Amino acid sequence: MADPESRNYSRQVSGFMHSHVLPTRVGEPQLLALSPDLARQLGFSEDFCRSEEFLQCMAGNQLLTGSRPYATRYGGHQFGQWAGQLGDGRAMNLGEVTDLDGQPQCLQLKGAGPTPYSRGADGRAVLRSSMREFLCSEAMHFLGVPTTRALSLVGTGDSVLRDMFYDGNPEEEPGAIVCRVAPSFTRFGHFQLCAMRGEWELLRELIDFTIVADFPELHARHLSGELDREALHACWFAEVCQRTRVTLLGWMRTGFVHGVLNTDNMSIIGQTIDYGPYGWLDNFDAQWTPNTTDAGMRRYSFGQQPAVVQWNLYQLANALLPVTGNRESMEAELTRFATLHEREWQEMILAKAGLLPGTEQEDEAILDGLMQILVAQETDYTLFFRRLADFDHRRQDLVLAEIVREAIYDQTAYDEAQQQRINVWATLYAARLEQQDSDWGQRRARMNAMNPCFVLRNYLTQQAVEQAAQGELQLLRDLQQALQRPYDEDPRFALLYGRRPEWARHKAGCSMLSCSS
Numbered sequence: 001m002a003d004p005e006s007r008n009y010s011r012q013v014s015g016f017m018h019s020h021v022l023p024t025r026v027g028e029p030q031l032l033a034l035s036p037d038l039a040r041q042l043g044f045s046e047d048f049c050r051s052e053e054f055l056q057c058m059a060g061n062q063l064l065t066g067s068r069p070y071a072t073r074y075g076g077h078q079f080g081q082w083a084g085q086l087g088d089g090r091a092m093n094l095g096e097v098t099d100l101d102g103q104p105q106c107l108q109l110k111g112a113g114p115t116p117y118s119r120g121a122d123g124r125a126v127l128r129s130s131m132r133e134f135l136c137s138e139a140m141h142f143l144g145v146p147t148t149r150a151l152s153l154v155g156t157g158d159s160v161l162r163d164m165f166y167d168g169n170p171e172e173e174p175g176a177i178v179c180r181v182a183p184s185f186t187r188f189g190h191f192q193l194c195a196m197r198g199e200w201e202l203l204r205e206l207i208d209f210t211i212v213a214d215f216p217e218l219h220a221r222h223l224s225g226e227l228d229r230e231a232l233h234a235c236w237f238a239e240v241c242q243r244t245r246v247t248l249l250g251w252m253r254t255g256f257v258h259g260v261l262n263t264d265n266m267s268i269i270g271q272t273i274d275y276g277p278y279g280w281l282d283n284f285d286a287q288w289t290p291n292t293t294d295a296g297m298r299r300y301s302f303g304q305q306p307a308v309v310q311w312n313l314y315q316l317a318n319a320l321l322p323v324t325g326n327r328e329s330m331e332a333e334l335t336r337f338a339t340l341h342e343r344e345w346q347e348m349i350l351a352k353a354g355l356l357p358g359t360e361q362e363d364e365a366i367l368d369g370l371m372q373i374l375v376a377q378e379t380d381y382t383l384f385f386r387r388l389a390d391f392d393h394r395r396q397d398l399v400l401a402e403i404v405r406e407a408i409y410d411q412t413a414y415d416e417a418q419q420q421r422i423n424v425w426a427t428l429y430a431a432r433l434e435q436q437d438s439d440w441g442q443r444r445a446r447m448n449a450m451n452p453c454f455v456l457r458n459y460l461t462q463q464a465v466e467q468a469a470q471g472e473l474q475l476l477r478d479l480q481q482a483l484q485r486p487y488d489e490d491p492r493f494a495l496l497y498g499r500r501p502e503w504a505r506h507k508a509g510c511s512m513l514s515c516s517s
Protein backbone atom coordinates (compact mmCIF):
# COMPACT_ATOMS: atom_id res chain seq x y z
CA MET A 1 0.00 0.00 0.00
CA ALA A 2 1.44 3.30 -1.11
CA ASP A 3 1.37 6.65 0.61
CA PRO A 4 -1.48 8.62 -1.09
CA GLU A 5 0.45 11.91 -0.79
CA SER A 6 1.98 12.44 -4.21
CA ARG A 7 3.87 15.69 -3.56
CA ASN A 8 7.57 15.12 -3.08
CA TYR A 9 8.69 16.88 0.10
CA SER A 10 10.57 15.66 3.18
CA ARG A 11 8.16 14.37 5.81
CA GLN A 12 7.29 11.68 8.32
CA VAL A 13 5.17 9.01 6.65
CA SER A 14 2.76 7.01 8.81
CA GLY A 15 0.78 3.92 7.95
CA PHE A 16 2.46 3.26 4.58
CA MET A 17 5.65 1.51 3.53
CA HIS A 18 6.41 3.46 0.38
CA SER A 19 5.77 6.63 -1.58
CA HIS A 20 5.70 7.05 -5.35
CA VAL A 21 8.33 9.46 -6.59
CA LEU A 22 9.95 10.51 -9.82
CA PRO A 23 13.67 10.90 -10.42
CA THR A 24 14.91 14.46 -10.89
CA ARG A 25 16.50 15.19 -14.26
CA VAL A 26 20.25 15.44 -14.65
CA GLY A 27 22.15 17.60 -17.13
CA GLU A 28 24.58 15.54 -19.14
CA PRO A 29 24.51 11.86 -18.30
CA GLN A 30 27.41 9.67 -19.34
CA LEU A 31 27.68 5.91 -18.93
CA LEU A 32 30.92 5.42 -17.02
CA ALA A 33 30.61 1.72 -16.35
CA LEU A 34 28.33 -1.21 -16.93
CA SER A 35 28.33 -4.73 -15.55
CA PRO A 36 28.01 -6.85 -18.71
CA ASP A 37 27.67 -9.96 -16.56
CA LEU A 38 24.65 -8.58 -14.70
CA ALA A 39 23.14 -7.10 -17.87
CA ARG A 40 23.26 -10.57 -19.42
CA GLN A 41 21.70 -12.12 -16.33
CA LEU A 42 18.86 -9.61 -16.56
CA GLY A 43 18.33 -10.43 -20.23
CA PHE A 44 19.42 -6.95 -21.40
CA SER A 45 21.10 -7.08 -24.80
CA GLU A 46 24.41 -5.36 -25.45
CA ASP A 47 22.69 -3.11 -27.96
CA PHE A 48 20.12 -2.03 -25.42
CA CYS A 49 22.82 -1.31 -22.85
CA ARG A 50 24.64 0.89 -25.34
CA SER A 51 21.48 2.72 -26.36
CA GLU A 52 20.54 6.28 -25.55
CA GLU A 53 17.35 4.96 -23.96
CA PHE A 54 19.30 2.84 -21.48
CA LEU A 55 21.55 5.76 -20.56
CA GLN A 56 18.62 8.11 -20.01
CA CYS A 57 16.81 5.49 -17.92
CA MET A 58 19.88 4.80 -15.76
CA ALA A 59 20.26 8.56 -15.29
CA GLY A 60 16.66 8.96 -14.21
CA ASN A 61 15.83 11.21 -17.15
CA GLN A 62 13.47 8.66 -18.64
CA LEU A 63 11.48 5.71 -17.27
CA LEU A 64 11.76 2.11 -18.41
CA THR A 65 8.52 0.84 -19.89
CA GLY A 66 6.07 -0.03 -17.13
CA SER A 67 8.18 1.50 -14.39
CA ARG A 68 6.50 3.34 -11.52
CA PRO A 69 9.30 4.39 -9.16
CA TYR A 70 8.90 4.46 -5.41
CA ALA A 71 10.97 5.14 -2.34
CA THR A 72 10.46 3.09 0.80
CA ARG A 73 10.23 3.96 4.45
CA TYR A 74 12.51 2.46 7.07
CA GLY A 75 14.17 3.34 10.33
CA GLY A 76 17.23 2.04 12.05
CA HIS A 77 19.73 2.00 14.86
CA GLN A 78 22.73 4.08 13.86
CA PHE A 79 25.85 3.42 15.93
CA GLY A 80 23.66 1.78 18.56
CA GLN A 81 21.10 4.58 18.87
CA TRP A 82 17.57 4.50 17.52
CA ALA A 83 17.46 7.11 14.75
CA GLY A 84 13.75 7.17 13.89
CA GLN A 85 12.52 7.40 10.30
CA LEU A 86 15.25 7.20 7.65
CA GLY A 87 14.07 5.61 4.41
CA ASP A 88 15.24 5.79 0.82
CA GLY A 89 16.43 9.37 0.94
CA ARG A 90 18.23 9.13 -2.38
CA ALA A 91 17.25 5.74 -3.70
CA MET A 92 14.20 4.74 -5.66
CA ASN A 93 13.02 1.38 -6.89
CA LEU A 94 12.16 1.37 -10.57
CA GLY A 95 10.42 -2.00 -10.59
CA GLU A 96 11.30 -5.63 -11.22
CA VAL A 97 12.83 -7.60 -14.05
CA THR A 98 12.77 -11.40 -14.08
CA ASP A 99 16.29 -12.68 -14.61
CA LEU A 100 17.50 -15.70 -16.61
CA ASP A 101 16.97 -17.96 -13.58
CA GLY A 102 13.37 -16.81 -13.18
CA GLN A 103 14.27 -14.74 -10.12
CA PRO A 104 12.60 -11.33 -9.93
CA GLN A 105 15.23 -8.61 -9.51
CA CYS A 106 14.43 -5.10 -8.41
CA LEU A 107 16.26 -2.24 -10.12
CA GLN A 108 17.03 0.74 -7.93
CA LEU A 109 18.62 4.08 -8.74
CA LYS A 110 20.81 5.56 -6.02
CA GLY A 111 21.44 9.29 -6.29
CA ALA A 112 18.48 10.12 -8.55
CA GLY A 113 17.12 13.00 -6.51
CA PRO A 114 15.16 13.74 -3.35
CA THR A 115 12.28 11.71 -1.97
CA PRO A 116 9.96 12.17 1.02
CA TYR A 117 12.69 10.42 3.05
CA SER A 118 15.52 12.78 2.17
CA ARG A 119 15.28 14.68 5.45
CA GLY A 120 16.15 17.90 3.70
CA ALA A 121 19.22 16.49 1.93
CA ASP A 122 19.70 16.60 -1.83
CA GLY A 123 19.03 12.98 -2.78
CA ARG A 124 22.23 12.92 -4.81
CA ALA A 125 25.44 10.92 -4.65
CA VAL A 126 28.99 11.85 -5.58
CA LEU A 127 31.18 10.06 -8.12
CA ARG A 128 33.70 8.77 -5.58
CA SER A 129 31.10 6.96 -3.42
CA SER A 130 29.13 5.74 -6.44
CA MET A 131 32.25 4.30 -8.05
CA ARG A 132 33.16 2.65 -4.79
CA GLU A 133 29.70 1.10 -4.53
CA PHE A 134 29.66 -0.01 -8.17
CA LEU A 135 33.05 -1.70 -7.97
CA CYS A 136 32.66 -3.26 -4.57
CA SER A 137 29.26 -4.81 -5.07
CA GLU A 138 30.52 -6.45 -8.24
CA ALA A 139 33.76 -7.53 -6.52
CA MET A 140 31.78 -9.03 -3.67
CA HIS A 141 29.60 -10.96 -6.07
CA PHE A 142 32.55 -12.55 -7.82
CA LEU A 143 34.17 -13.37 -4.48
CA GLY A 144 31.08 -15.47 -3.83
CA VAL A 145 29.70 -13.38 -0.98
CA PRO A 146 25.97 -12.54 -1.12
CA THR A 147 25.48 -8.93 -2.14
CA THR A 148 23.30 -6.46 -3.96
CA ARG A 149 24.74 -5.86 -7.40
CA ALA A 150 25.37 -2.88 -9.60
CA LEU A 151 24.28 -2.68 -13.23
CA SER A 152 25.49 0.76 -14.22
CA LEU A 153 27.43 3.79 -13.12
CA VAL A 154 26.33 7.03 -14.70
CA GLY A 155 28.04 10.39 -14.31
CA THR A 156 25.30 13.00 -14.11
CA GLY A 157 27.22 15.96 -15.50
CA ASP A 158 25.94 17.94 -12.52
CA SER A 159 27.96 18.81 -9.47
CA VAL A 160 27.04 18.09 -5.89
CA LEU A 161 28.15 20.04 -2.83
CA ARG A 162 29.79 17.91 -0.12
CA ASP A 163 31.81 18.58 3.01
CA MET A 164 33.85 15.39 2.75
CA PHE A 165 35.45 15.53 6.18
CA TYR A 166 32.72 17.48 7.95
CA ASP A 167 35.25 20.19 8.68
CA GLY A 168 33.43 23.18 7.25
CA ASN A 169 35.07 22.94 3.81
CA PRO A 170 32.33 21.96 1.37
CA GLU A 171 33.34 21.49 -2.25
CA GLU A 172 31.60 20.90 -5.53
CA GLU A 173 32.09 17.31 -6.64
CA PRO A 174 30.92 15.42 -9.73
CA GLY A 175 27.59 13.65 -9.21
CA ALA A 176 26.79 10.07 -10.21
CA ILE A 177 24.01 7.49 -10.09
CA VAL A 178 24.38 3.75 -9.55
CA CYS A 179 21.68 1.31 -10.59
CA ARG A 180 21.63 -1.32 -7.88
CA VAL A 181 19.98 -4.66 -8.39
CA ALA A 182 18.70 -7.15 -5.80
CA PRO A 183 15.81 -9.55 -5.32
CA SER A 184 14.79 -7.37 -2.38
CA PHE A 185 15.97 -4.14 -0.80
CA THR A 186 14.07 -4.75 2.44
CA ARG A 187 16.18 -3.95 5.50
CA PHE A 188 15.88 -4.81 9.17
CA GLY A 189 14.95 -1.15 9.61
CA HIS A 190 11.73 -1.56 7.60
CA PHE A 191 10.38 -3.91 10.27
CA GLN A 192 11.82 -1.86 13.10
CA LEU A 193 10.09 1.37 12.14
CA CYS A 194 6.66 -0.32 12.05
CA ALA A 195 7.31 -1.83 15.47
CA MET A 196 8.67 1.38 17.00
CA ARG A 197 5.55 3.21 15.85
CA GLY A 198 3.19 0.46 17.01
CA GLU A 199 1.88 -0.07 13.46
CA TRP A 200 1.09 -3.72 14.12
CA GLU A 201 -1.16 -4.35 11.14
CA LEU A 202 1.42 -2.86 8.78
CA LEU A 203 4.15 -4.92 10.42
CA ARG A 204 2.07 -8.07 9.99
CA GLU A 205 1.50 -7.26 6.33
CA LEU A 206 5.19 -6.56 5.78
CA ILE A 207 6.17 -9.89 7.35
CA ASP A 208 3.62 -11.77 5.24
CA PHE A 209 4.68 -9.93 2.11
CA THR A 210 8.37 -10.59 2.75
CA ILE A 211 7.87 -14.30 3.32
CA VAL A 212 5.76 -14.69 0.18
CA ALA A 213 8.03 -12.59 -2.03
CA ASP A 214 11.50 -13.32 -0.70
CA PHE A 215 11.20 -16.71 1.02
CA PRO A 216 8.88 -18.61 -1.34
CA GLU A 217 10.13 -22.06 -0.20
CA LEU A 218 8.98 -21.29 3.34
CA HIS A 219 5.68 -19.94 2.11
CA ALA A 220 5.13 -23.15 0.12
CA ARG A 221 5.74 -25.24 3.24
CA HIS A 222 3.19 -23.12 5.06
CA LEU A 223 0.61 -23.52 2.29
CA SER A 224 1.10 -27.28 2.23
CA GLY A 225 0.27 -27.40 5.93
CA GLU A 226 3.77 -28.50 6.95
CA LEU A 227 4.40 -25.29 8.90
CA ASP A 228 1.72 -23.54 10.94
CA ARG A 229 2.03 -19.76 11.36
CA GLU A 230 4.15 -19.98 14.46
CA ALA A 231 6.50 -22.53 12.92
CA LEU A 232 6.63 -20.48 9.73
CA HIS A 233 7.79 -17.41 11.63
CA ALA A 234 10.33 -19.42 13.61
CA CYS A 235 11.75 -20.99 10.43
CA TRP A 236 11.83 -17.62 8.72
CA PHE A 237 13.79 -15.96 11.51
CA ALA A 238 16.15 -18.96 11.57
CA GLU A 239 16.63 -18.57 7.82
CA VAL A 240 17.37 -14.85 8.16
CA CYS A 241 19.98 -15.65 10.83
CA GLN A 242 21.49 -18.37 8.66
CA ARG A 243 21.77 -16.19 5.55
CA THR A 244 23.22 -13.35 7.59
CA ARG A 245 25.80 -15.76 9.02
CA VAL A 246 26.86 -16.94 5.58
CA THR A 247 27.42 -13.36 4.45
CA LEU A 248 29.25 -12.42 7.63
CA LEU A 249 31.58 -15.39 7.20
CA GLY A 250 32.22 -14.28 3.62
CA TRP A 251 33.34 -10.87 4.91
CA MET A 252 35.59 -12.45 7.50
CA ARG A 253 37.10 -14.81 4.96
CA THR A 254 37.95 -12.09 2.46
CA GLY A 255 38.88 -9.33 4.93
CA PHE A 256 35.96 -7.03 4.22
CA VAL A 257 34.94 -4.38 6.73
CA HIS A 258 31.49 -2.97 5.99
CA GLY A 259 32.13 0.10 8.09
CA VAL A 260 28.52 1.10 8.88
CA LEU A 261 26.64 -1.93 10.13
CA ASN A 262 23.61 0.04 11.27
CA THR A 263 20.34 -1.90 11.29
CA ASP A 264 19.15 0.07 8.28
CA ASN A 265 22.12 -1.34 6.37
CA MET A 266 21.17 -4.97 7.05
CA SER A 267 19.30 -6.79 4.30
CA ILE A 268 16.49 -9.16 5.28
CA ILE A 269 17.64 -11.60 2.58
CA GLY A 270 21.15 -11.54 4.00
CA GLN A 271 22.94 -9.68 1.23
CA THR A 272 25.72 -7.18 1.78
CA ILE A 273 24.06 -3.82 1.21
CA ASP A 274 25.01 -0.12 1.23
CA TYR A 275 28.65 0.29 0.39
CA GLY A 276 29.75 3.45 2.17
CA PRO A 277 33.02 3.87 4.07
CA TYR A 278 33.85 0.18 3.70
CA GLY A 279 37.36 -1.18 3.41
CA TRP A 280 39.45 -4.28 2.93
CA LEU A 281 42.09 -5.37 5.37
CA ASP A 282 45.61 -4.93 4.15
CA ASN A 283 47.60 -5.94 7.24
CA PHE A 284 45.54 -8.13 9.55
CA ASP A 285 44.20 -5.99 12.37
CA ALA A 286 40.94 -6.99 14.03
CA GLN A 287 40.52 -3.43 15.35
CA TRP A 288 40.76 -1.76 12.01
CA THR A 289 37.86 0.29 10.72
CA PRO A 290 37.95 2.42 7.59
CA ASN A 291 35.17 4.69 8.89
CA THR A 292 36.53 7.92 10.41
CA THR A 293 33.21 8.53 12.20
CA ASP A 294 33.84 5.25 14.05
CA ALA A 295 37.54 5.79 14.75
CA GLY A 296 36.93 6.34 18.47
CA MET A 297 34.44 3.56 19.24
CA ARG A 298 35.54 1.00 16.63
CA ARG A 299 32.06 -0.43 16.86
CA TYR A 300 32.23 -1.57 13.25
CA SER A 301 35.85 -2.73 13.09
CA PHE A 302 36.73 -6.02 11.38
CA GLY A 303 36.76 -8.11 14.56
CA GLN A 304 33.57 -6.54 15.92
CA GLN A 305 31.48 -7.52 12.92
CA PRO A 306 30.20 -10.84 14.34
CA ALA A 307 29.09 -9.23 17.61
CA VAL A 308 27.50 -6.26 15.94
CA VAL A 309 25.68 -8.36 13.37
CA GLN A 310 24.28 -10.45 16.22
CA TRP A 311 23.25 -7.23 18.01
CA ASN A 312 21.45 -6.15 14.84
CA LEU A 313 19.64 -9.50 14.70
CA TYR A 314 18.52 -8.90 18.29
CA GLN A 315 17.01 -5.58 17.21
CA LEU A 316 15.24 -7.33 14.36
CA ALA A 317 13.92 -9.99 16.76
CA ASN A 318 12.63 -7.27 19.11
CA ALA A 319 10.76 -5.68 16.24
CA LEU A 320 9.23 -8.96 15.02
CA LEU A 321 8.31 -10.37 18.42
CA PRO A 322 4.96 -8.58 18.86
CA VAL A 323 3.72 -10.28 15.70
CA THR A 324 5.59 -13.58 15.67
CA GLY A 325 5.54 -14.31 19.41
CA ASN A 326 7.68 -17.26 20.45
CA ARG A 327 10.45 -15.45 22.31
CA GLU A 328 12.23 -18.67 23.31
CA SER A 329 12.77 -19.91 19.79
CA MET A 330 14.13 -16.51 18.71
CA GLU A 331 16.46 -16.30 21.67
CA ALA A 332 17.71 -19.80 20.99
CA GLU A 333 18.32 -18.84 17.37
CA LEU A 334 20.33 -15.77 18.39
CA THR A 335 22.50 -17.82 20.73
CA ARG A 336 22.96 -20.43 18.04
CA PHE A 337 24.06 -17.67 15.66
CA ALA A 338 27.02 -16.79 17.88
CA THR A 339 27.96 -20.42 18.63
CA LEU A 340 27.82 -21.45 15.01
CA HIS A 341 29.72 -18.41 13.81
CA GLU A 342 32.50 -19.00 16.31
CA ARG A 343 32.86 -22.59 15.10
CA GLU A 344 32.64 -21.63 11.43
CA TRP A 345 35.23 -18.87 11.84
CA GLN A 346 37.70 -21.33 13.38
CA GLU A 347 37.05 -23.95 10.73
CA MET A 348 37.36 -21.32 8.06
CA ILE A 349 40.74 -20.04 9.23
CA LEU A 350 41.94 -23.63 9.37
CA ALA A 351 40.58 -24.21 5.87
CA LYS A 352 42.27 -21.03 4.64
CA ALA A 353 45.47 -22.68 5.83
CA GLY A 354 44.48 -25.91 4.07
CA LEU A 355 43.73 -27.79 7.28
CA LEU A 356 40.83 -29.88 8.45
CA PRO A 357 39.69 -29.43 12.06
CA GLY A 358 41.58 -31.59 14.59
CA THR A 359 41.25 -31.88 18.35
CA GLU A 360 40.54 -28.72 20.30
CA GLN A 361 44.12 -28.59 21.60
CA GLU A 362 45.69 -29.16 18.21
CA ASP A 363 43.56 -26.45 16.62
CA GLU A 364 44.28 -24.01 19.39
CA ALA A 365 48.02 -24.46 18.99
CA ILE A 366 47.85 -23.91 15.25
CA LEU A 367 45.46 -20.97 15.41
CA ASP A 368 47.29 -19.14 18.19
CA GLY A 369 50.54 -19.33 16.26
CA LEU A 370 48.84 -18.29 13.05
CA MET A 371 47.22 -15.25 14.67
CA GLN A 372 50.56 -14.26 16.15
CA ILE A 373 52.15 -14.31 12.70
CA LEU A 374 49.29 -12.32 11.20
CA VAL A 375 49.39 -9.60 13.82
CA ALA A 376 53.16 -9.29 14.22
CA GLN A 377 55.03 -7.25 11.59
CA GLU A 378 51.72 -6.27 10.02
CA THR A 379 51.07 -9.24 7.79
CA ASP A 380 48.85 -8.80 4.76
CA TYR A 381 45.73 -10.95 5.22
CA THR A 382 45.20 -11.63 1.52
CA LEU A 383 48.78 -12.18 0.43
CA PHE A 384 49.68 -14.32 3.41
CA PHE A 385 47.14 -17.05 2.68
CA ARG A 386 47.82 -16.92 -1.01
CA ARG A 387 51.55 -17.43 -0.40
CA LEU A 388 50.93 -20.03 2.30
CA ALA A 389 49.47 -22.25 -0.42
CA ASP A 390 52.93 -22.34 -2.03
CA PHE A 391 54.37 -24.09 1.01
CA ASP A 392 54.95 -27.77 0.36
CA HIS A 393 55.65 -29.39 3.73
CA ARG A 394 57.43 -32.33 2.08
CA ARG A 395 60.09 -30.16 0.50
CA GLN A 396 63.04 -29.44 2.77
CA ASP A 397 64.26 -26.54 0.67
CA LEU A 398 61.17 -24.39 1.24
CA VAL A 399 61.37 -22.07 4.22
CA LEU A 400 58.00 -20.68 5.22
CA ALA A 401 59.40 -17.41 6.57
CA GLU A 402 60.87 -16.77 3.12
CA ILE A 403 57.72 -17.73 1.28
CA VAL A 404 55.50 -15.32 3.21
CA ARG A 405 58.06 -12.50 3.35
CA GLU A 406 56.26 -10.58 0.62
CA ALA A 407 53.16 -10.33 2.83
CA ILE A 408 54.96 -8.46 5.61
CA TYR A 409 54.57 -4.67 5.82
CA ASP A 410 56.93 -3.99 8.69
CA GLN A 411 60.07 -5.45 7.10
CA THR A 412 62.34 -3.68 9.61
CA ALA A 413 60.87 -5.71 12.46
CA TYR A 414 61.09 -8.87 10.38
CA ASP A 415 64.21 -9.94 12.16
CA GLU A 416 65.75 -13.33 12.71
CA ALA A 417 63.80 -13.94 15.91
CA GLN A 418 60.51 -13.43 14.11
CA GLN A 419 61.54 -15.56 11.16
CA GLN A 420 62.52 -18.21 13.65
CA ARG A 421 59.06 -17.99 15.25
CA ILE A 422 57.41 -18.45 11.86
CA ASN A 423 59.58 -21.46 11.14
CA VAL A 424 58.71 -22.98 14.50
CA TRP A 425 55.07 -22.61 13.58
CA ALA A 426 55.87 -24.08 10.16
CA THR A 427 57.15 -27.24 11.86
CA LEU A 428 53.90 -27.59 13.77
CA TYR A 429 51.94 -26.81 10.61
CA ALA A 430 53.91 -29.33 8.54
CA ALA A 431 53.25 -32.00 11.17
CA ARG A 432 49.53 -31.29 10.98
CA LEU A 433 49.59 -31.49 7.20
CA GLU A 434 51.50 -34.76 7.36
CA GLN A 435 49.05 -36.14 9.90
CA GLN A 436 46.18 -35.25 7.56
CA ASP A 437 48.06 -36.84 4.69
CA SER A 438 47.65 -33.64 2.80
CA ASP A 439 48.65 -33.66 -0.84
CA TRP A 440 50.27 -30.35 -1.78
CA GLY A 441 48.75 -29.96 -5.25
CA GLN A 442 45.22 -30.62 -4.09
CA ARG A 443 45.62 -28.51 -0.99
CA ARG A 444 46.97 -25.61 -2.98
CA ALA A 445 44.00 -25.74 -5.35
CA ARG A 446 41.56 -25.88 -2.42
CA MET A 447 43.26 -22.98 -0.67
CA ASN A 448 43.45 -20.83 -3.76
CA ALA A 449 39.76 -21.40 -4.38
CA MET A 450 38.87 -19.74 -1.09
CA ASN A 451 41.76 -17.29 -0.59
CA PRO A 452 41.43 -14.56 -3.22
CA CYS A 453 44.48 -13.16 -4.98
CA PHE A 454 42.47 -10.03 -5.73
CA VAL A 455 40.51 -7.92 -3.30
CA LEU A 456 39.45 -4.38 -4.00
CA ARG A 457 42.11 -2.73 -1.88
CA ASN A 458 41.20 0.73 -0.69
CA TYR A 459 44.13 2.41 -2.37
CA LEU A 460 43.19 0.92 -5.74
CA THR A 461 39.65 2.25 -5.61
CA GLN A 462 40.96 5.61 -4.46
CA GLN A 463 43.36 5.78 -7.43
CA ALA A 464 40.56 4.80 -9.79
CA VAL A 465 38.37 7.54 -8.28
CA GLU A 466 41.09 10.17 -8.65
CA GLN A 467 41.70 9.17 -12.25
CA ALA A 468 38.01 9.16 -13.10
CA ALA A 469 37.63 12.66 -11.69
CA GLN A 470 40.18 13.65 -14.39
CA GLY A 471 38.19 11.79 -17.03
CA GLU A 472 40.59 8.82 -17.16
CA LEU A 473 38.76 5.48 -16.84
CA GLN A 474 41.50 2.93 -17.53
CA LEU A 475 42.00 1.83 -13.93
CA LEU A 476 38.24 1.54 -13.43
CA ARG A 477 38.16 -0.79 -16.44
CA ASP A 478 41.13 -2.82 -15.20
CA LEU A 479 39.58 -3.21 -11.76
CA GLN A 480 36.32 -4.27 -13.35
CA GLN A 481 38.21 -6.98 -15.23
CA ALA A 482 40.35 -8.12 -12.32
CA LEU A 483 37.46 -8.36 -9.87
CA GLN A 484 35.65 -10.84 -12.08
CA ARG A 485 38.23 -13.56 -11.41
CA PRO A 486 39.44 -12.95 -7.88
CA TYR A 487 40.80 -16.48 -7.34
CA ASP A 488 42.72 -16.91 -10.60
CA GLU A 489 45.94 -15.03 -11.02
CA ASP A 490 46.11 -13.26 -14.34
CA PRO A 491 49.53 -11.87 -15.30
CA ARG A 492 47.85 -8.81 -16.84
CA PHE A 493 46.75 -7.72 -13.38
CA ALA A 494 49.82 -8.71 -11.38
CA LEU A 495 50.27 -5.11 -10.22
CA LEU A 496 46.81 -5.13 -8.67
CA TYR A 497 47.57 -8.15 -6.48
CA GLY A 498 50.46 -6.63 -4.55
CA ARG A 499 50.40 -5.26 -1.07
CA ARG A 500 49.35 -1.71 -0.28
CA PRO A 501 52.11 0.79 -1.14
CA GLU A 502 53.53 2.81 1.74
CA TRP A 503 52.19 6.14 0.46
CA ALA A 504 48.66 4.83 0.96
CA ARG A 505 49.12 3.92 4.62
CA HIS A 506 47.51 7.05 6.07
CA LYS A 507 46.07 8.68 3.00
CA ALA A 508 42.43 9.81 3.05
CA GLY A 509 40.31 7.54 0.90
CA CYS A 510 42.81 4.68 1.34
CA SER A 511 42.84 4.10 5.06
CA MET A 512 40.29 6.66 6.20
CA LEU A 513 36.87 7.30 4.78
CA SER A 514 34.05 9.48 5.95
CA CYS A 515 30.34 8.74 5.63
CA SER A 516 29.99 11.73 3.32
CA SER A 517 28.78 10.46 0.00
Ligand code: AMP
Binds near residue numbers: 086087088090274
Ligand atom coordinates in the same frame (compact mmCIF):
# COMPACT_ATOMS: atom_id res chain seq x y z
P1 AMP B 1 23.70 5.87 4.50
O1 AMP B 1 24.65 6.48 5.49
O2 AMP B 1 24.08 6.07 3.07
O3 AMP B 1 23.34 4.45 4.82
O4 AMP B 1 22.36 6.73 4.64
C1 AMP B 1 21.64 6.85 5.83
C2 AMP B 1 20.33 7.53 5.54
O5 AMP B 1 20.55 8.84 5.05
C3 AMP B 1 19.47 6.84 4.51
O6 AMP B 1 18.14 7.00 4.88
C4 AMP B 1 19.79 7.60 3.25
O7 AMP B 1 18.74 7.53 2.32
C5 AMP B 1 19.96 9.01 3.78
N1 AMP B 1 20.83 9.81 2.92
C6 AMP B 1 22.18 9.73 2.82
N2 AMP B 1 22.65 10.65 1.94
C7 AMP B 1 21.58 11.31 1.46
C8 AMP B 1 21.39 12.37 0.51
N3 AMP B 1 22.41 12.94 -0.13
N4 AMP B 1 20.13 12.80 0.28
C9 AMP B 1 19.09 12.23 0.90
N5 AMP B 1 19.19 11.25 1.80
C10 AMP B 1 20.41 10.78 2.08
Ligand code: MG
Binds near residue numbers: 264274
Ligand atom coordinates in the same frame (compact mmCIF):
# COMPACT_ATOMS: atom_id res chain seq x y z
MG1 MG C 1 22.21 3.07 4.35
